[in-house]
Amino acid sequence: MKKLLMLGAILVLGATAFAKEAAPELENQSEAKVTVKARLVAENLVISDLEGNPIILDFGKVSKTRALGTSETKTGYMVRYVGDESKLTGGDTQKLAMELKGTTGDYVKTAVPVTLAEVSQEKDHAADTFEVTVGLNTYEGTMPAKVDGHDYAEYTGMVFGTLDHAAANPLKEGKGGPTTLAALDSGDYIGFANLKVTINGGKDFQ
Structure with missing residues (x-):
């Protein structure tokens, strides 16, 4: 034993x-887990960032103690036409019209206000918010002809974001009126704008 x-x-x-x-x-x-995903769409005109991903306009870290000046950011966007060019009017010149829609209102050919809301807030309490302005470098463009060896034509532009610290119109949860950025909770804020592109006055895409 x-x-x-x-x-x-x-x-x-x-x-x-x-x-x-x-x-x-x-x-x-x-x-590490690698998440692989794709979104299939039945669209001839596809809008994305320059890498083919969703368009993200990121201000990064913004000091809420600033009462003057602006914080700015920008990113590129890409419009690809993958449909049959023979079905388009306009011959070799395919005109593009770009429009934006902010948090409220209709699509317009100008910069729009976008409300950013606090991502992590107390349960059953409204989120703190503030506004930024989102615009494009141009609201008209021309889609070039398809390049040899590719089955698509490609147009690129820029999206701009501006935060005016003196006029951000921030709202503190529970206060019921405008306050200052300094009074808002620290943390992540997110908002959305929509970009619409119309080719030759025909069907539009978002």
Whole structure:
């Protein structure tokens, strides 16, 4: 019996020693999940950022203690026409018309106000908010002809965002009226604008 107990102890000690010996190698290894996704759309005109991803206008970190001046950001966007060019009017000149819609209102050919709302707020309480302005570098363009070797034509433009610290019209939850950015909760804020593109006065795309 003692021999069996001794043998068991030796095996346990050996396994422990092996585990400790192998640990340093595992410390230099890691695993991460890669999420792969795509959205299939039945559209001839596809709008995205310059890499084919959703358009994100990111101000990054903004100091809410500023009462003057502006914070600005910009990003590129891309419009690809993948349909049959023979079905379009206008021949080699395919005119594009761009419009924006902010948090409220209709589509317009000018910059629009967008309300950013606090992402993480207390349950059952309204989020703090403030406004920024989103605009485009131009609201008209021309879609070039398809390049040899590609089944699409491509147009690129710019989206701009401006935060006027003196006129952000921030609303503090529960206060019922405009306040200052400094009074708002620190954290992440998000809002949405819509970009619509129309080719040759025909069907529009968002």
